[in-house]
Amino acid sequence: MGVRLPRRKPRNLLASLAYKLDRFLPLSRQRKLDTLLDMAAVTNRLAMEHAAELGLNIWGENAFIHSRIKPDDRVLEIGCSSGRVLSTIKAADRVGVDYDAPAIERGRREHPDVTFIAGEARDYLETSEPFDVLILSHVLEHIDDSEQFLRTFAHRFDRIYVEVPDFEFTTNNAVRQLRKRDLIYMDGDHVAEFDRDELEAILKSVGLDVLDREFRWGFMRYWLTPQIGE
Secondary structure (H helix, E strand, O other), X not given: OOOOOOOOOOOOHHHHHHHHXXXXXXXXXXXXXXHHHHHHHHHHHHHHHHHHHOOOOHHHOOOHHHOOXXXXXXXXXXXXXXXXXXXXXXXXXXXXXXXOHHHHHHHHHHOOOOEXXXXXXXXXXXXXXXXXXXXXXXXXXXOOOHHHHXXXXXXXXXXXXXXXXXXXXXXXXXXXXXXXOOOOOOXXXXXXXOOHHHHHHHHHXXXXXXXXXXXXXXXXXXXXXXXXXX
């Protein structure tokens, strides 16, 4: 939901000071722009972290992920960490797999009704019962070859949920590309941040059809299904 604002707004001292500094600082336009782009990236990240610490992590409230999960589904999450996402799912079976053994142990303590596996998802799937749903929440941006990773798992499931950062959530990222700024990522462990056309091209290339999509709070969210005949 958006906001409605009065025509005349109270003066913001920080904004007023910033405009005065911008006007009088003896820097070139390019230097000012580059500095502001870097500051915007840092302050955005810090604001997200402080909001989460205060329990205001609204971007974690995700009704979209529940829209296509059925009560009798078997759900697997790869890259589950300690189960923050998986623990909110209502399904017959919920299994999370992750390399991070300490996170898996924390998940077992905090969510004893979820099954957690420390290790390689491909190894686990070789001996497990089939699953209906695969969750990949903030995984692809950490994978060197995300297309090949998707090919490995895409056709083992009836439905796949994918969530990644939305590179196009701010026009500043387009400007950062033009200025060749190094600070152009949401997290230091990301090896890719996708724009919308790029991600959908990857999904199509591995034989996945889009059932539904949502762009909200800086994230791209997709429900996918294997193409018929693949």
